[in-house]
Amino acid sequence: MARGAVSYQLIKEDKNTGARLGLLRTPHGDFATPMFMPVGTQATVKTLTPEELYAMGSQVILCNTYHLFLRPGRELVKKAGGLHSFMNYSRGILTDSGGFQVFSLAPLRKITEEGVTFRSHIDGSKQFLSPEIATQVQEDLGSDIAMAFDECIPYPADYDYAKRSTERTLRWAERCLRSHSRLDQGIFGIVQGGMYPDLRRFSARETAALDFPGFGIGGLSVGESKEQMYETLALTTEVLPKDKPRYLMGVGTADHIVEAVNLGVDMMDCVFPTRVARNGTAMTRQGRLVVRNALYAEDFLPVEEGCSCYTCRNYSRAYIRHLFKAEETLALRLLTIHNLHFLLTLAAEIRQAIAEDKFAEYRRRFWENYGR
Amino acid sequence: MARGAVSYQLIKEDKNTGARLGLLRTPHGDFATPMFMPVGTQATVKTLTPEELYAMGSQVILCNTYHLFLRPGRELVKKAGGLHSFMNYSRGILTDSGGFQVFSLAPLRKITEEGVTFRSHIDGSKQFLSPEIATQVQEDLGSDIAMAFDECIPYPADYDYAKRSTERTLRWAERCLRSHSRLDQGIFGIVQGGMYPDLRRFSARETAALDFPGFGIGGLSVGESKEQMYETLALTTEVLPKDKPRYLMGVGTADHIVEAVNLGVDMMDCVFPTRVARNGTAMTRQGRLVVRNALYAEDFLPVEEGCSCYTCRNYSRAYIRHLFKAEETLALRLLTIHNLHFLLTLAAEIRQAIAEDKFAEYRRRFWENYGR
Numbered sequence: 228m229a230r231g232a233v234s235y236q237l238i239k240e241d242k243n244t245g246a247r248l249g250l251l252r253t254p255h256g257d258f259a260t261p262m263f264m265p266v267g268t269q270a271t272v273k274t275l276t277p278e279e280l281y282a283m284g285s286q287v288i289l290c291n292t293y294h295l296f297l298r299p300g301r302e303l304v305k306k307a308g309g310l311h312s313f314m315n316y317s318r319g320i321l322t323d324s325g326g327f328q329v330f331s332l333a334p335l336r337k338i339t340e341e342g343v344t345f346r347s348h349i350d351g352s353k354q355f356l357s358p359e360i361a362t363q364v365q366e367d368l369g370s371d372i373a374m375a376f377d378e379c380i381p382y383p384a385d386y387d388y389a390k391r392s393t394e395r396t397l398r399w400a401e402r403c404l405r406s407h408s409r410l411d412q413g414i415f416g417i418v419q420g421g422m423y424p425d426l427r428r429f430s431a432r433e434t435a436a437l438d439f440p441g442f443g444i445g446g447l448s449v450g451e452s453k454e455q456m457y458e459t460l461a462l463t464t465e466v467l468p469k470d471k472p473r474y475l476m477g478v479g480t481a482d483h484i485v486e487a488v489n490l491g492v493d494m495m496d497c498v499f500p501t502r503v504a505r506n507g508t509a510m511t512r513q514g515r516l517v518v519r520n521a522l523y524a525e526d527f528l529p530v531e532e533g534c535s536c537y538t539c540r541n542y543s544r545a546y547i548r549h550l551f552k553a554e555e556t557l558a559l560r561l562l563t564i565h566n567l568h569f570l571l572t573l574a575a576e577i578r579q580a581i582a583e584d585k586f587a588e589y590r591r592r593f594w595e596n597y598g599r
Numbered sequence: 600m601a602r603g604a605v606s607y608q609l610i611k612e613d614k615n616t617g618a619r620l621g622l623l624r625t626p627h628g629d630f631a632t633p634m635f636m637p638v639g640t641q642a643t644v645k646t647l648t649p650e651e652l653y654a655m656g657s658q659v660i661l662c663n664t665y666h667l668f669l670r671p672g673r674e675l676v677k678k679a680g681g682l683h684s685f686m687n688y689s690r691g692i693l694t695d696s697g698g699f700q701v702f703s704l705a706p707l708r709k710i711t712e713e714g715v716t717f718r719s720h721i722d723g724s725k726q727f728l729s730p731e732i733a734t735q736v737q738e739d740l741g742s743d744i745a746m747a748f749d750e751c752i753p754y755p756a757d758y759d760y761a762k763r764s765t766e767r768t769l770r771w772a773e774r775c776l777r778s779h780s781r782l783d784q785g786i787f788g789i790v791q792g793g794m795y796p797d798l799r800r801f802s803a804r805e806t807a808a809l810d811f812p813g814f815g816i817g818g819l820s821v822g823e824s825k826e827q828m829y830e831t832l833a834l835t836t837e838v839l840p841k842d843k844p845r846y847l848m849g850v851g852t853a854d855h856i857v858e859a860v861n862l863g864v865d866m867m868d869c870v871f872p873t874r875v876a877r878n879g880t881a882m883t884r885q886g887r888l889v890v891r892n893a894l895y896a897e898d899f900l901p902v903e904e905g906c907s908c909y910t911c912r913n914y915s916r917a918y919i920r921h922l923f924k925a926e927e928t929l930a931l932r933l934l935t936i937h938n939l940h941f942l943l944t945l946a947a948e949i950r951q952a953i954a955e956d957k958f959a960e961y962r963r964r965f966w967e968n969y970g971r
Contacts, residue, residue, distance in 0.1 A: 269925040270918075276909075276929070299896075299921040307899060307917060315913045524671075527679060537648075541687045545679060546642075549671040553641040556928045557648070 233372055233413025233440045235260075235472040235493070241586045245464065245491035248581040251287070251441075251472055253319045253371035254411040255311065258286035259578055260472060261488045263479055263570045264321060264496040269294050270304070270314040272567075273501050274560040277316045283536065283568040284575055287319030287371070289496045292364055293328035297347050297354070301367035309369025321496075322370035324361045324403075324417075326377045327445070327477070338378070340395065358402035366409040374443055375403040377417040382450040389421035393430050404437055415474060417443035418467070422451055422459055431466035441472040444492070448478045457486055464491035481510060481573055485593050488577055488586070500570055504562035507551050510569050514598045518544055518562065519551045536568035537561075605744055605785025605812045607632075607844040607865070613958045617836065617863035620953040623659070623813075623844055625691045625743035626783040627683065630658035631950055632844060633860045635851055635942045636693060636868040641666050642676070642686040644939075645873050646932040649688045655908065655940040656947060659691030659743070661868045664736055665700035669719050669726070673739035681741025693868075694742035696733045696775075696789075698749045699817070699849070710750070712767065730774035738781040746815055747775040749789040754822040761793035765802050776809055787846060789815035790839070794823055794831055803838035813844040816864070820850045829858055836863035853882060853945055857965050860949055860958070872942055876934035879923050882941050886970045888916075890934065895920050908940035909933075 232254055239248040249260040265272045265280060268291045272280060280288065290310055295301070307313035310320050329336055329343050336345035342357025356364075358376040365373035377396040380389050400416045407414045416439040420427035434442060444463050447456050460475065467473050472493040478484075479497025487495060500510055507519030511531040518530060529539035530547065538547070538561040550558030580589035604626055611620040621632040637644045637652060640663045644652060652660065662682055667673070679685035682692050701708055701715045708717035714729025728736075730748040737745035749768040752761050772788045779786045788811040792799035806814060816835050819828050832847065839845050844865040850856075851869025859867060872882055879891030883903040890902060901911035902919065910919070910933040922930030952961035 269921075269927055271922060271925075271927050271929045274928050274932075276932075294925075298925060299917070303897060303917065303921070306897060307915065313915075313918055313921075315918075525675060525678060543679065543685075545671070545675065546685055546687075549641075549675070549685075550643060553643075553666075553670060555641055555643050556646050556931065557643045559928065560646075560648075560932075 232411050235441060235470065237470060239581060240469075241581050242584060243587045244489050244590070246488050246577070246581050246586045247491055247493060248578055249472065249493055251319075251494070253287070253413070255317065255319050255371050256286075258319055260493040261484075261574055261577055262286050262494050263484060263574045264289045264494060265567050265571075266291075266496055266498045266501060267314070267316070268498070269298070270310060272563075273505065274556065274563045275567075277314070279537075279564060280316070280567070281318070283564065284571045285318065285567070287321050287494070288316060289321045289323065290368070290370065291325070291328065292322045292361060292368065293325035295322075295368060296325060296356070296364050297349055301364045304369070305367040311369065319372070320370045321372040322365045322368050322374065323476070324365065324374040324376040325356050326361070327379045329356055330378050340398075342376075358399040359406040362403045362406045362414065365414075366407070366412065369409075369412070371412060372441070373407065373412055373414040375400045375414060375416050375439075377419060377445055379449065380419055380421045380446045382422065382446075384421050386423060389423055389426055393419045393421070393426050397430065397433050400434055400437060400439075404439065413440045415439055415441040415443050417445045417476070418463055419446045421446060422455055424459070424462055427459055427463050428466055431463050435466065435468055439471070441474060442467055443474045443476045445476045447475065448483065457490065460487060460492070461490050479570060481512075481570065481593075482597055484570065484573060485577070485590055489590055500566035501563050504566045505559045507558070507562065509562055510566045512596050518547050520548075523548050530562070530565050531569070534565065534569070536565050538565040538568075604783050607813060607842065609842060611953060612841075613953050614956060615959045616861050616962070617833075618860050618949070618953050618958045619863055619865060620950055621844065621865055623691075623866070625659070625785070627689065627691050627743050628658075630691055632865040633856075633946055633949055634658050634866050635856060635946045636661045636866060637939050637943075638663075638868055638870045638873060639686070639688070640870070641670070642682060644935075645877065646928065646935045647939075649686070651909075651936060652688070652939070653690070655936065656943045657690065657939070659693050659866070660688060661693045661695065662740070662742065663697070663700065664694045664733060664740065665697035667694075667740060668697060668728070668736050669721055673736045676741070677739040683741065691744070692742045693744040694737045694740050694746065695848070696737065696746040696748040697728050698733065699751045701728055702750050712770075714748075730771040731778040734775045734778045734786065737786075738779070738784065741781075741784070743784060744813070745779065745784055745786040747772045747786060747788050747811075749791060749817055751821065752791055752793045752818045754794065754818075756793050758795060761795055761798055765791045765793070765798050769802065769805050772806055772809055772811075776811065785812045787811055787813040787815050789817045789848070790835055791818045792835075793818060794827055796831070796834055799831055799835050800838055803835050807838065807840055807843075811843070813846060814839055815846045815848045817848045819847065820855065829862065832859060832864070833862045851942060853884075853942065853965075854969060856942065856945060857949070857962050861962055872938035873935050876938045877931045879930070879934065881934055882938045884968050890916055890919050891923050892920075902934070902937050903941070906937065906941070908937050910937040910940075
């Protein structure tokens with residue numbers, strides 16, 4: 228493995244909470260944590276250009292190995308000079324390993340110790356991913372941070388299944404590490420363990436013992452209660468080393484971000500903000516606002532009063548609702564801008580609060596507003 | 600009618616051709632002609648923001664009265680403070696009268712001297728537009744330039760039908776003019792006459808005799824041959840006064856723009872560049888390039904070499920093709936940017952050529968490249 232391509236500098240630990248301020252160093256720049264990572268599944272954050280992402284403070288984005296492996300394929304992206312060049316994004320890019328998508332294809336997939344055979348959702352063709360192949364594909368994609376090939380354990384799962392899966396993910400993590408060779412890329416291990424405290428601790432401890440520069444925390448926000456999620460997260464971050472970044476995978480609503488930071492998480496990603504935007508839902512400090520609703524037909528206020536995003540500075544709820552009714556794609560774009568701006572701004576405020584020893588207060592005020 | 604809200608200043612007539620350099624003065628600024636006007640049917644130039652349009656030199660855009668009349672409705676746009684405020688476009692806006700769309704709804708419409716009864720394509724509801732109503736709707740929309748309510752004569756049409764229709768359009772033009780009262784808006788009359796030289800001359804002469812600050816030329820590019828179109832256009836611009844702008848309606852491929860300018864046209868609009876962009880076709884100086892084609896799967900050149908648009912500066916044919924295959928809306932946006940930039944740049948080059956007495960040469964060079 229390439230040592231040093233990606234590293235983490237812990238700048239400050241909050242006195243009263245688990246929150247941490249840090250710096251994630253990557254081949255495409257140093258980025259402030261805690262951070263929210265917009266998702267660009269198919270080598271594009273849906274509807275947006277990179278410049279629009281930069282303007283709202285986007286740092287690292289996530290692209291999906293499963294999707295890019297199938298289309299346009301690793302070879303094409305490699306020929307293009309890697310994802311950064313292909314999609315014109317010059318800041319950090321993290322790729323997942325494809326494991327999450329492949330496992331969710333059940334019953335269209337078969338797991339062995341070697342890897343997973345599955346059928347493409349695009350053309351039904353038979354495909355195979357293993358720890359080695361997933362690692363090589365991510366090397367071809369040229370992300371700054373690759374992720375180890377793992378199984379995201381479904382919820383609920385019985386103890387024996389969770390144990391066998393967690394142990395296999397650990398063996399796969401070692402294989403990923405051994406096969407990884409790209410010098411300008413880091414690869415993160417992934418903690419699993421389901422909702423079983425002993426398996427979580429085992430997975431966190433054993434994965435942390437491997438020479439990864441950072442760790443994903445997988446298998447959360449998969450159907451368990453919020454209490455269960457936060458408890459499991461807390462005992463995971465307790466075990467993980469303080470000098471490496473913790474990335475809570477697939478989690479990213481405002482409330483989850485605030486709570487995850489409180490429990491010591493540094494990185495998060497989620498399709499939620501971009502997906503609900505395309506359905507006509509805006510995320511705000513008070514909760515969700517369904518702009519499509521007839522309620523907003525003659526409402527000339529911005530989506531969220533006081534918001535400084537491009538959308539709120541220039542357009543009314545009535546206009547955006549009109550665009551949705553008229554099936555104009557600008558509607559999707561305007562709400563995507565708002566929702567990502569909202570979460571990226573939230574992350575920036577959180578960093579500021581930690582820097583000023585005010586995160587506990589920030590968190591309290593957040594909850595006073597949220598859901599009202 | 601509001602005298603002076605919109606006016607035209609003829610800056611220069613080309614010595615060797617019919618080309619004219621001019622300035623169109625509107626309540627939202629003075630704009631250089633000849634100009635191409637991007638189409639924003641439903642109060643949005645599909646996929647783009649106003650800022651993207653400004654960046655490529657967009658001046659006046661066209662919005663469709665028929666569509667906005669049905670959705671979101673004149674009242675809502677009026678409450679929003681008019682189209683400029685509603686859609687956040689600060690430069691010129693021209694609205695058509697709705698006539699073209701309503702007449703194309705046959706057999707779902709009925710024409711009388713009073714106006715046209717038709718059924719909405721959205722919900723099937725019965726609707727009515729007359730010269731007075733179309734004018735009032737455009738006053739509510741608050742465009743800089745409104746258009747008179749006319750019938751676009753289909754092709755082919757027999758002489759008697761064309762004559763009766765042309766005479767009615769003329770009577771309607773007078774009614775539009777009488778009912779128009781908005782002080783910060785101009786209204787253009789529209790020349791019809793089908794492909795019959797005497798009817799065209801009659802329509803041009805009689806419409807020009809009315810107190811309009813500019814004239815649309817309608818009923819061209821409706822199925823006739825190019826020769827017929829250019830002949831009919833030539834005899835129309837011959838009759839129209841030199842001190843008022845001539846707007847060739849619904850025409851706007853590169854070859855048509857060059858030829859129309861050559862025959863004395865000042866303004867054009869067309870959905871073609873934005874529509875074909877969404878189908879994966881780029882417009883270039885050599886003709887069309889279907890980026891969706893497998894031919895471009897591994898082509899890392901820009902859409903058009905030497906093009907300075909945002910898309911060509913930052914993305915490859917291979918990437919844009921990938922976006923189309925993956926059904927990503929950024930694909931539509933990137934090609935829309937390229938195609939509109941292409942026509943707006945073409946218009947800017949034409950103006951420069953006229954200013955330098957080189958339009959004939961520009962036109963010759965254009966044809967040497969085009970279609971190769």
